[in-house]
Amino acid sequence: MSQHPLPRKPFGRLLITGAGGNLGHQLRSHVANWADIVRISDVVALREVAAHEEARELDLSNREAVMQLVEGVDAIVHLGGISVDAPFDDLLDANIRGTYNLYEAARKHDVKRIVFASSNHVTGFHPVTEVLDADALLRPDSLYGVTKCFGESLSRYYFDRFGIETVCLRIGSSFAEPKNPRMLKTFLSYRDFVELVRCSLFTERVGHAIAYGVSDNPVTWWSNHKTNFLGYRPRDTSIAFADRFPVSRPEFKHDDPSLLFQGGTFVLGEPMESADR
Numbered sequence: 001m002s003q004h005p006l007p008r009k010p011f012g013r014l015l016i017t018g019a020g021g022n023l024g025h026q027l028r029s030h031v032a033n034w035a036d037i038v039r040i041s042d043v044v045a046l047r048e049v050a051a052h053e054e055a056r057e058l059d060l061s062n063r064e065a066v067m068q069l070v071e072g073v074d075a076i077v078h079l080g081g082i083s084v085d086a087p088f089d090d091l092l093d094a095n096i097r098g099t100y101n102l103y104e105a106a107r108k109h110d111v112k113r114i115v116f117a118s119s120n121h122v123t124g125f126h127p128v129t130e131v132l133d134a135d136a137l138l139r140p141d142s143l144y145g146v147t148k149c150f151g152e153s154l155s156r157y158y159f160d161r162f163g164i165e166t167v168c169l170r171i172g173s174s175f176a177e178p179k180n181p182r183m184l185k186t187f188l189s190y191r192d193f194v195e196l197v198r199c200s201l202f203t204e205r206v207g208h209a210i211a212y213g214v215s216d217n218p219v220t221w222w223s224n225h226k227t228n229f230l231g232y233r234p235r236d237t238s239i240a241f242a243d244r245f246p247v248s249r250p251e252f253k254h255d256d257p258s259l260l261f262q263g264g265t266f267v268l269g270e271p272m273e274s275a276d277r
Helices: 022-028 063-070 088-108 143-162 190-202 225-230 239-244 264-268
Strands: 011-017 035-042 053-057 075-078 113-119 165-171 208-213
Touching (some): 011 063, 022 035, 113 190, 165 190, 190 208
Parallel strands (some): 035 053
């Protein structure tokens, strides 16, 4: 049977966590025909709720609230949590407890498909000379990256033990356009992001899969050859922005770790504690 996205009826109810964030906002504008009802959640109140949307304001670290959030849901796109490095206690609630609560609620409510927003920062301490695929050794470049490693491992456990399928998206840099030289390699256009999520939801069987979220850039550190079955074919590229960032600059330093490792400036982060705020 083909593994490519097949025509199918829309989901009855699709849940998007972190719907108030950058990528959540982009996704909401494209999924109206994916489900009869799109349930959206965030830790802050969501505005401009469409007729096909159900909005919930809650903290993902609240297990009871997450259990109610997932009730009646057919599939989940989990974008919720902190998307930058932060003090451990903050990351613990948002990215670790929150992700556990979501998977446990999915198990209890018999949800069979989750798309998990992981990050390229789970492999950020690999050198820029390497090309990585889904089997690359985890080398997180930050505590944030560590929490995404946890999410990937947790999703693997919930697939092996309970059969909940997950596509982990190791998202690169998803913005309207690249903002620095590194993003010429890590750029993921909004259009390609939406398409990657669509493929991850609608491919008939995915098991536990890992895909890098990246557009068709002229140079890349990542290969998705092991997840070709998703049918994801990026349409955009960073090449149109290359002239904004000259290859050679006088300030280039060959011993700068942010230029030697794929995580960029994340590899330079100092430990952060809540008391330091």
